[in-house]
Amino acid sequence: MDDVEIEDVNEDSPFLVEKEPLRNQDLTSFTDIAGEVLSLYGWHLLLVAFVLFLLVQQLKKRSSGQSASDTASAATQDAAFVAQRQEAMEAARRRMQEELDAKAVLFREKQKQREEEKRRQKLENYKGIVMSQDEAASSSAALKPKTDKKPLRSTDYSPLSGQGGGTCSWRPGRRGPSSGG
Structure with missing residues (x-):
């Protein structure tokens, strides 16, 4: 197995084809072109867009000026x-x-x-x-039999008035701090 030799391919070989590196061809070419145009003519394009905007505004004013007479009647x-x-x-x-x-x-x-x-x-x-x-x-009153008993107290007796013959009378409470917990 030591007899195997590896040879380099000569550049003169007809089977060798050189290729460019692969690139995404979807947008890269467009972005490259757009980038170049903007870098060269960016300010010019911006100025042209602004002038077009002003022209459109003027045309709108003129068309509304013609319909102003229609607007007055309306x-x-x-x-x-x-x-x-x-x-x-x-x-x-x-x-x-x-x-x-x-x-x-x-x-x-x-x-x-x-x-x-x-x-x-x-x-x-x-x-x-x-x-x-x-x-x-x-x-x-018709059902109650009349008795000849003497009433216990007179009719003008009031225990809170302090009159009427009672021995107890109202006394104010004790002065001082309340006792309790």
Whole structure:
């Protein structure tokens, strides 16, 4: 195995083809060209774009100047239309306000009727209670047998007044700090 020799290929060999290094040919050529154009003519291109912009603006002004007469007649029609629309809106607002006022009046009347009804019911309940108490008092007075016992105290006795013959009377509390924890 030592007999094997490796020979270099001569440049004179017909089978050898030299190739350029591989490059992405999609955008590199375009970016190269665009870069060169911008570097050489960048300011010129910017100036041309600005002039084109100004020309477009002037053309728009001229075309709107010709339609200015059309706009004036449209403006008078628009003013009349706007005035008519505002009047219609005002009329609608007035109608709505009148409806709201009418509903408010009805609500107040119903509220007064409810309050009056509540007042009547309270008055009737009160009268019924008073009458039943009067009837109960008169019936209990009729049912109670009269006794000749002497009442324990007089009718004008009040234990808080300090009068009426009691030995106990009210005394103020002790002065000083409260005792307690």
